[in-house]
Amino acid sequence: MYKAQNIRQHFQVDYHYDVVFTRNVFKTDNKELINIIKTENSKIVVVIERDIAVYHPNIINDISDYFELHTVDSSILIVRGGENIKNDDHTIEEILQLIHNNRIDRHSYLIAIGGGAVLDAAGYAAAIAHRGIRLIRVPTTVLSQNDSGVGVKTSINYFGKKNFLGTFSPPYAVINDSCFLETLDDRNWRSGISEAIKVALIKDAAFFNWIAQNTEALNERNMAVMEQLIFRCAQLHIEHIGTAGDPFEKGSSRPLDFGHWAAHKLEYLSGYEVLHGEAVAIGIALDSVYSYKTGRLDEEALQRILTCLTDLGFEIFHILLSDKTQSEVNPLLYKGLEEFREHLGGELTVMLLKGIGTGEEVHHIEKTILSQAVQYLIKSNVLIQE
Incomplete structure (x- = not known):
């Protein structure tokens, strides 16, 4: 036998x-x-x-x-x-x-x-x-x-x-x-800063505070400040790749993709008129508000995040986030969650915030609360325009 x-x-x-x-x-x-x-x-x-x-x-x-x-x-x-x-x-x-x-x-x-x-x-x-x-x-x-x-x-x-x-x-x-x-033109100069904000929000509160304190210098294209931002951001990304134990993403978690599930879909829906970094800034704003709406993030921290983004000149809302009535999340954007799950190759895993510098992984995004987050950004955007 x-x-x-x-x-x-x-x-x-x-x-x-x-x-x-x-x-x-x-x-x-x-x-x-x-x-x-x-x-x-x-x-x-x-x-x-x-x-x-x-x-x-x-x-x-x-x-x-x-x-x-x-x-x-x-x-x-x-x-x-x-x-x-x-x-x-x-x-x-x-x-x-x-x-x-x-x-x-x-x-x-x-x-x-x-x-x-x-x-x-x-x-x-x-x-x-x-x-x-x-x-x-x-x-x-x-x-x-x-x-x-x-x-x-x-x-x-x-x-x-x-x-x-x-x-x-x-x-x-x-x-x-x-x-x-x-x-670089101003859009591309600014665009990459969103990735620094992203990694700071989930890994390094001191780095986020430094970015928030240096928005004026960054807007004035101070090269020494930008070089420092790039070095620290690159360092955090490299440390994660080397120490997280999953450099080739065999699992279903990509913590460095905070704010990215919506960003990737927004880029596509806009025909890539929205730059990646601009889309990431909007995705950060959306997921930060969602974190606040689900009781993870306090309002003071949320406002610091949104203020940092807007002080740098980022838009925190795009018309493609909402449906035609602007009352709910765009169903095509929401579909991006399933595509994100598929890309991960396992269960849906999205990074949210428990505080500045601290992330928390979740495996479900509630559509109703996401719509509320979109509404929050619409109102915030109106206030900024005024």
Whole structure:
């Protein structure tokens, strides 16, 4: 009689990558990038967002001169930025063709330069080529320098769903060059601050207090203050990835996605006219009010959160949050909860607030209370406009 036999495989992989904070990374006297590459006779392909080439007109020559000085073969592809790159199969094919044409292998490098969407798309191509080539990210927005660019995920959109296709692929390194932030418009400068507010609200009350005290400096585009904000925000994100015990999200909890279930759906419903960080700010406001309406968060803390957001110039309400009568939550937005659950791959888990700096996971969102939260934001928004 046949007797079943089993072999259980178990292994651990020790992985690390550096997040470097610098200025003018492609100036020939800056050694940060070449010290990361190290290997002789390395091959490099560079994917750069078109707007970076426009607003930094010397960047292509700087990149070419940098690698020529260090005798590194390189090839550059310019791609469009924004969320549309993640909806475009053609651009992914272009990046894969670049990798193929230049005979890039697992010991070669793809350097992605741009905002979060470009890093996501180029990172996805790097992850699926040869089952993974070395990716160096050079984020160029506040949002990507303090959040998405320092994490371990890549993705593109599919079936009308944000990040439906993607991988967990840690980068080889991340280089945050604050000089790229100088040419951001005010919307993109502000947008990334919402991710700092998010992580502060669930992990670090002192950091939230610091942000609230520095809204004026941030609005005035004080670079030193922004660099400090980005460093602390990136540090909190990296600490969570390294110490939470679930860097590849095998469970059904994503605490760093506080405010994001509504944000992702709002982005989609607006045709991505609402920037990710702007949508996150609205999602933070909505979930903070919901926390208050369910007795978790006191009103003083709620008002501090809403004041911080509005002092920075964020909208805390969007017409797409409500139905046509503005009396209930938009059913299409509410549907985003199920899509969020599906994306997590388990039971619905949403982060709410028990206080500034303290989060609490819940597994059900009551539609009636959510509608009340929307009404609260409508009234708050009216008062702000007056």
